[in-house]
Amino acid sequence: MQNTLDIKVAKTTASRLQETDFNNLPFGHIFSDHMFVADYADGEWKNFQIMPYGDLSLSPAIASLHYGQTFFEGLKAYSHPDGKIVVFRPEKNAERFNLSAQRMCMPELPVEIFLESIAALVNIDRNWIPKAAHHSLYIRPYMFATDPYLGVAPSKTYKYIILTCPVGAYFSKPLKVKIETKYSRASEGGFGFAKAGGNYGGSLFPAQEALKEGFDQIIWTDGREHAFVEELGAANVMFVIDGKLVTPSTRDTILKGVTRDSVLTLARKWGVPVEERRVSVTEVIEGLKSGRLTEAFGAGTAATIAPIASIGYEGQLYTLPDQSQAEFSNKVLKTLNDIRYGYGPDEMGWNYVIS
Numbered sequence: 001m002q003n004t005l006d007i008k009v010a011k012t013t014a015s016r017l018q019e020t021d022f023n024n025l026p027f028g029h030i031f032s033d034h035m036f037v038a039d040y041a042d043g044e045w046k047n048f049q050i051m052p053y054g055d056l057s058l059s060p061a062i063a064s065l066h067y068g069q070t071f072f073e074g075l076k077a078y079s080h081p082d083g084k085i086v087v088f089r090p091e092k093n094a095e096r097f098n099l100s101a102q103r104m105c106m107p108e109l110p111v112e113i114f115l116e117s118i119a120a121l122v123n124i125d126r127n128w129i130p131k132a133a134h135h136s137l138y139i140r141p142y143m144f145a146t147d148p149y150l151g152v153a154p155s156k157t158y159k160y161i162i163l164t165c166p167v168g169a170y171f172s173k174p175l176k177v178k179i180e181t182k183y184s185r186a187s188e189g190g191f192g193f194a195k196a197g198g199n200y201g202g203s204l205f206p207a208q209e210a211l212k213e214g215f216d217q218i219i220w221t222d223g224r225e226h227a228f229v230e231e232l233g234a235a236n237v238m239f240v241i242d243g244k245l246v247t248p249s250t251r252d253t254i255l256k257g258v259t260r261d262s263v264l265t266l267a268r269k270w271g272v273p274v275e276e277r278r279v280s281v282t283e284v285i286e287g288l289k290s291g292r293l294t295e296a297f298g299a300g301t302a303a304t305i306a307p308i309a310s311i312g313y314e315g316q317l318y319t320l321p322d323q324s325q326a327e328f329s330n331k332v333l334k335t336l337n338d339i340r341y342g343y344g345p346d347e348m349g350w351n352y353v354i355s
């Protein structure tokens with residue numbers, strides 16, 4: 001790709017690559033050598049820099065710390081056997097970055113800046129992309145308000161930063177999940193569709209409660225009645241019912257996942273019937289009882305395709321058939337992996353080639 005962004009590059013003189021154990025990569029703990037940083041002030045993005053990963057110096061009064069004017073993205077880079085470096089569908093993340101920005105009263109970032117900043121950073125730290133199966137370089141672009149001002153008002157200055165982390169598999173086993181009937185992560189008219197920090201801060205307590213009850217994750221339901229399924233933790237949720245792929249339709253309480261879109265696109269291409277609509281808790285529970293619901297899984301960049309082993313609801317635990325034999329989710333995971341890791345054809349043109 002053509003780089004037109006004027007980026008000031010300061011490379012590290014003390015790479016941590018050699019001392020990093022690529023056989024032990026707990027998600028989000030290990031950062032590669034460099035980060036990208038840009039500033040927004042006077043109505044424009046400027047000071048594009050790549051510098052060694054390290055601490056920032058900021059005023060303790062910055063608006064993002066007090067009122068949550070902050071949001072992020074998550075995507076991944078892969079290293080192909082032929083030496084190519086690709087990022088999976090970053091244009092979709094650029095689009096969503098700006099949806100989040102709008103909702104949080106923050107400045108949009110031109111798509112070219114989003115793509116070029118990621119390309120430049122990943123290229124510099126290309127040796128940090130793990131090569132093992134199910135491994136990748138997780139890319140975390142984010143933006144936050146930096147005005148040192150305690151009034152509740154949109155900040156006039158912001159930072160846009162990208163960090164990258166070599167990562168392995170996010171979940172190691174099929175999940176035991178709980179259908180949440182007390183708490184909600186998003187409400188109608190709220191900002192659940194944005195990848196805004198507050199959505200995740202508010203989800204921690206319910207998740208911790210579920211963990212205490214022995215569950216791995218929460219299936220969120222609508223905030224009004226807890227009658228309709230919305231998401232699985234920080235991933236979209238999908239079911240196979242009567243051989244059809246069924247998933248909640250997106251709305252302002254549901255994040256429009258890139259993985260979700262990719263799975264639906266592949267299903268339609270294969271002629272699998274797809275239903276994007278409201279999915280009631282009753283339908284899921286009835287499907288589990290009758291055996292018509294044969295697969296359930298989460299879909300997200302971090303989690304990829306995360307099969308669900310059992311679902312708890314109102315004190316009952318319903319077990320799914322062995323998901324290691326699940327036809328659709330296994331096929332879709334294999335196809336996505338073949339595209340991402342360069343083992344199969346990329347018919348949809350989803351890989352954004354960096355070099």
Ligand SMILES: *Cc1c(COP(=O)(O)O)cnc(C)c1O
Pocket residue numbers: 074195231233234235236255256257258259260299300301302
């Ligand atoms: C990030 C995220 C997803 C998954 O989106 P992808 O683009 O597939 O990574 C789904 N739900 C929530 C709440 C998320 O934060």
